[in-house]
Amino acid sequence: MNERTEAFHALHRPGRPLLLPNAWDHASAAALAARGHPAIGTTSLGVAAAGGKPDAAGATRGENLDLARRLRDLPVLLTVDVEGGFSDDPAAVADYVAELAALGVVGVNLEDGRPDGSLTPPELAAAKIAAVKAAVPGLFVNARTDAWWLGVPEPLPEALDRARAYRAAGADGFFVPGAPDDLVERLAAEAGRPLNVLHRPGGPTLAVLGRLGVARVSTGSLLFRAALGAALHAADAVRADRDAALPAAPGYGWVQSLSAPDAVTRRP
Template sequence: MTDRYAAFHALHHGDRPLLLPNAWDHASAAAFTARGHPAVGTTSLGVAAAAGLPDAAGVLRAENLRLARLLRPLPVLLTVDVEGGCSDDPAAVADLVAELADLGVVGVNIEDGHPDGGLASPELTAAKVAAVRAAVPGLFVNARTDAWWLAVPDPLPEALRRARAYRDAGADGIFAPGVPDAATVAAVVDAVDVPVNVLHRPGGPTLAELRNLGVARVSTGSLLYRAALGAALAALDEAASAAGAGAADPPSYAEVQRLSGLSGRDPGAAPGGVRGR
């Protein structure tokens, strides 16, 4: 397991940012693995919505454990979005992460957004980070601040204060979703000496541009789940349309079946044995 932790850490120190696709079930994680991605994260929105549960409400403990158990055989490094750890008790958060680590998980996101829609105190989130760090040394702790996500007035100083507190508590990385522009991304990178993670924004900076800003990791968040729903609705609308304009061909039935048997295969091998990119 130590080698897997080290491998995941190393992905944050390459010559380009780690592009982390976020999965919500076995099929999506297997598909991303088959495309050659060495690591996959989970999206709390996708996991919650697929289970008929609300996101950001601290109710995904059982779902996260179930999904980690399901994804364990895949030949990929898995990091899990545990929101705020499903508890305001740092010891309980550490217990959850230790259970995930026992299932092969190599990283977690811990956020300071609170189920009431506000921000948890930085001291509480830092205590959670420290508890996880003590319980599972080596696991990558990505501490997320929602200062922009939750529209805090003048968010940059607050985000930097929180980022430094989480770093000092032992966070291996800082995740700042919602950062609005390149100058602000650079300010976050300059303020902390651990890898910085941002959210991919369609039409926003490219991976090359983010690399030049010093970003270490770029997550897709809920985008792929929402895109999948959008594609499903588009296909449904096309089926109902007299025009029958047609849409891009989805994966075939056989390809999806093969993804279900991906466990133990080369993570770069796409369905049918074709090398995926």
């Protein structure tokens, strides 16, 4: 385990959750780094949509590698959402993640949801995790179950069974997007690994989630969707000859500066 991967592991402190904002391109990642976030994830929806491709369809293998190359010089810890690993061959998944690690990536999200709406068999999902950990032992593997996301019957026992299987395979974290708020504390206690949940507008605050034992809170696609919403709002305002009534947009010069070597020292 190198210094960067050690630092990323250390940010996962149950009770003091890491807020992990999710970026989709260089500008969004550099801007978040400039705001002082020590670690940034990617959003699979944002990366896919920005490239004109569908999310969760195994279509962005190349886009993730290209983005990791563009972000490698930012002084921020990067974890990448690789969906299901873009293969059902554990060795191929491990080879792909090793490519990302060679670009400086310190973690991946590896999910068990499939494009057809089913869950990957737990044995296969665990085999992917084990293969990745064998290839890149220090990398933080955040094992995601879509038991709630896909609406499977009896999601709690399904999730807990998968937590045990993924933990045994070497997973470093357990991610449960869509889990009900009243089950978060139990999941944190029984997962056996740092628990990651998805931020939900109007849901529990970081402080409350910390008291429930959560170690990481991701924004998922929220920031990307919010950016699209703000752009549409501004465009509609201009077309209607009215003020956009948006928070102050970053200035041209500051956005331009995000591509400069010292970009993260500059704030809007």
